[in-house]
Amino acid sequence: MPRQAREKGEFSTYHIIQRGNDRKEIFLSDYDKNRFIETLIKMKNKYNFIIYAYCLMDNHVHLLMNDNGNDISKIMKSINVSYVLYFNRKYKRYGHFFQNRFISELITDDTYLVEVSKYIHNNPVKVNIVQQPEAYRWSSYGDYMRNGTLGFIDTDKILDGFSNTRSKAIKEYQNYVNKIGNTVEIIDIEDHHEHVKENTVFIDSINDARETVTYMLADRNLLMEECLLNKDIRNEMIRYLRKNSNLTLKEIGQIVGGISESRISRILNG
Numbered sequence: 001m002p003r004q005a006r007e008k009g010e011f012s013t014y015h016i017i018q019r020g021n022d023r024k025e026i027f028l029s030d031y032d033k034n035r036f037i038e039t040l041i042k043m044k045n046k047y048n049f050i051i052y053a054y055c056l057m058d059n060h061v062h063l064l065m066n067d068n069g070n071d072i073s074k075i076m077k078s079i080n081v082s083y084v085l086y087f088n089r090k091y092k093r094y095g096h097f098f099q100n101r102f103i104s105e106l107i108t109d110d111t112y113l114v115e116v117s118k119y120i121h122n123n124p125v126k127v128n129i130v131q132q133p134e135a136y137r138w139s140s141y142g143d144y145m146r147n148g149t150l151g152f153i154d155t156d157k158i159l160d161g162f163s164n165t166r167s168k169a170i171k172e173y174q175n176y177v178n179k180i181g182n183t184v185e186i187i188d189i190e191d192h193h194e195h196v197k198e199n200t201v202f203i204d205s206i207n208d209a210r211e212t213v214t215y216m217l218a219d220r221n222l223l224m225e226e227c228l229l230n231k232d233i234r235n236e237m238i239r240y241l242r243k244n245s246n247l248t249l250k251e252i253g254q255i256v257g258g259i260s261e262s263r264i265s266r267i268l269n270g
Contacts, residue, residue: 055139203245
């Protein structure tokens with residue numbers, strides 16, 4: 001069956017799962033998880049999307065977010081590129097990192113939104129990392145219990161559905177999350193064919209490559225001219241394009257400032 005087009009709309013809410021390639025770990029330390037959260041905040045400030053919930057597991061990420069009128073694919077691509085560059089630099093690795101496609105489910109009603117937030121916050125409990133969701137550091141659940149002290153999670157939409165009094169809403173949401181079982185059925189979006197897998201890693205055109213380079217430069221607050229003067233960054237960019245696209249050496253050379261095919265080849269083989 002052909003992959004269906006993403007169902008999109010203005011100001012849409014999605015449950016997103018992004019996994020490591022071959023389900024490998026994408027976080028090797030607490031510092032890595034902190035870095036991903038910093039990336040989320042940075043891109044949230046750039047694109048003004050809304051995060052209702054998140055959970056960082058060792059080999060995958062859950063996000064419950066509203067695009068706030070932006071392109072969800074561009075949002076995810078900017079997050080992924082930024083984090084992959086950090087991870088590759090830190091651990092001196094190359095090659096595929098995330099699965100080529102992130103998985104998303106369109107959330108169309110508030111009841112299901114609340115239930116998905118429960119599912120996300122209980123992910124560490126489900127796999128026996130902790131016994132209670134509040135014991136897990138790397139999710140937004142603590143932000144709900146602390147009444148939004150981290151500042152980048154929108155807790156109002158979900159908590160307001162429980163009570164107009166914030167302290168009561170927090171307590172009722174806590175009881176709801178800790179209650180065994182689901183009020184409504186949560187579809188396994190990784191196995192269900194109706195949900196969409198969107199490519200945010202593989203680069204399939206020159207225009208896509210130029211856009212990716214723009215993300216890479218913005219991540220370092222650099223202009224292309226500055227990048228070309230820094231061989232380490234330039235070479236990292238070349239290797240990234242080679243590993244994550246089918247572009248020819250000539251096309252890669254054109255994108256990174258008119259470098260010849262032979263020079264690109266030497267950089268890749270060096």
